[in-house]
Amino acid sequence: MTHPGRPGDFRSGAACACVALVACLITIYATPNDAVWTVDCGAKALLAEQLVETGYSRLSFDYPAATYDPLGRAFPIPSPFAIRLGDAFVSQYPPAYPATAAPFYSLLGPAGLRLPAALGVAACAFFFAFWATPVFGERRAFAGGLALALATPLFFYGVTIWEHSITVALPLASVAALSRPNGARALLAGLLAGVACWYREELVFMLPALAAACLLCDRTWREVAWLSLGAAVPGAGLALFNTVVYGHPLGLHVSYNVHASPPLREILRDLGALASGLGVNPTEGALLATSAVAALGLAVLVLRDDRRLPLAILAATALGLAAWLRGASAISSATIPFVEMMRFNGFAVQFPLVCLAGVGFARLQRTPKYAPLRIGVLAGMAFLAFALPFRVAFSDFSSGGHWGPRMLLPAAPALVALALVAVDVSPGNPARSRAVSRGVWFALVAAGLISSALSIRLLDDQKRESRALQQRIEAVDAEVVVTNFPALGQQLPGLWHERPLLLVSDAAGFADVARALEREHIDEFLFVQGAHRRLGQRPGARCVPAGRHRGRQVARLFDVDLLRCQPHGPD
Secondary structure, three states, X not given: OOXXXXXXXXXXXXHHHHHHHHHHHHHHHHOOOOOOOOHHHHHHHHXXXXXXXXXXXXXXXXXXXXOOOOOOOOOXXXXXXXXXXXXXXEEOOOOHHHHHHHHHHHHHHHHHHHHHHHHHHHXXXXXXHHHHHHHHOHHHHHHHHHHHHHOOOHHHHOOOOXXXXXXXXXXXXXXXXXXXXXXXXXXXXXXXXXXXXXXXXHHHHHHHHHHHHHHHOOOOHHHHHHHHHHHHHHHHHHHHHHHHXXXXXXXXXXXXOEOOOOOHHHHHHHHHHHHHOOOOOHHHHHHHHHHHHHHHHHHHHHOOOOOOHHHHHHHHHHHHHHHHHHHHHHHHHOOOHHHHHOOOOOHHHHOHXXXXXXXXXXXXXXXXXXXXXXXXXXXXXXXXXXHHHHHHHHEOOOOOOOOOOHHHHHHHHHHHHHHHHHHOOOOOOOHHHHHHHHHHHHHHHHHHHHHHHHHHXXXXXXXXXXXXXXXXXXXXXXXXXXXXXXXXXXXXXXXXXXXXXXEOOOHHHHHHHHHHHHHOOOOOEEEEEEXXXXXXXXXXXXXXXXXXXXXXXXXXXXOEEEEEEEOOOOO
16 A cells, blocks of 8 residues: 655655645735625634734723623624623634744734635645645546635635635545554544634534444454544644633534524525525525436446546536536626625535545545545545534534535545546556546536636625725715624624724614714714615614615625714604
8 A cells, every 4th residue: 555755755745735825825915905795704813903902912802892791792793793791702713724824924914814724725725735746646536636726716715815725635634644553643644633613613523423434444443543532633723712711611603603504404404505506496405406416326337447437527527517617607697796696506516626526535445546535435425414413403504605605625535536536547457548537627627617707706805895885885975884783893893993883773872872972972873784674773873874875796795885873862
């Protein structure tokens, strides 16, 4: 059995990492750094800034408007995004990524907030090529590493303020450590997998996935014990940290996002949506899910031998490209691309290579050459088997404002490896088979690159709209900003320290804020009112229009009316 560790393995990994990092950095500096993609990113940016300002001494949010709202009733980040603990408001999100990004922010400014994510993508490219080179050779492993980094949803998460690339890199490093049977390596693998849980709690499923993969690959129970011990150290540390800081060993993110199980019909729909997207209606969603299952089912053609391999990969690719083309064209041509994206947010659209996973898995299981890949692939598949049901059965599944099924990305290296196995043919195979394999690979990688480019276009458009809205608000000369938009405080983190910001939900809350501002001798404030959630009455202030702003990406978020208000009693 061949294991990674030769100079060529490091060489292909390093080259892959450099290309991936350069691509991420170009994108980071070519898109706005003074705006964020969505509220999750904004909350992490605010926390990273807070850690820099306080020298890592405080995890709670600063509240510039506390003078006007000492009881915190109008805190601009609502629950569950910010949770009140005593007199402080803390983010529901784990602080690991903001803590990692804070030094980069201190050195590089806002662009530094995205650098840990970019380094995560580079690490993914390195460890994939390092892991795959002994099996495929340097050139093909290099191609696989770049496909993982640039032609899957991973690239999007390498240029946003999100931790997903890190939580793919750490388990992939665990897989590389497990490439040779060894207790010390198993301990290291467990340690890395345990650290990943500090960034995303669903990575807890990676430990049983790695353990199951080891046992299925005839590793010893002793090695599994070392793996478990390695994971237990950071796992226990995380539970202790959560208990001390948040009062619960699971922390806030899990506590506020795990719910009762929905009906079976919704669970099945959500499983199909994660695979291929919801579609514009239930019929299209069912067709997309069926095509995804059919593509994987073509594995039966190569269960015994490879004589039907060209047919299998051609048929799977046709199904995959059809789903990708439908989704990509719908998103790119939509009036509001962001909304259309949420209808086609499954693996089949944003991760076209996944259509070859079934064929690749069948070949992996019966071909000794691919034995070094089995632990990593089985771990990825086991992670999906554990995480998928939990994701749809016990959490509030939504296609959401993100690119692809981001919480399932730790399985991405396994899926890319299976695609490589599916198209891997030796020079001794007929020329027609080799041509089909090359053509299929290039077509699917090209589709993935186009999807990545589409995601970056959406990222750029949305950031520019978000920045334009902030500039429009800043252009109005007012000491305080009041809004009835729950997302505004996180969507515009740059506004946080520019003006005191207060959030109201109804007319009574508006009146309370107006009275508080009057007591503090504020002559005028700006009310940013959602165009689709206008207050019927605005008691306690006289307001006149000061303009309006209309967006394209997320109409309900960026469509606002601006009003100058004087807190001098009712109209």
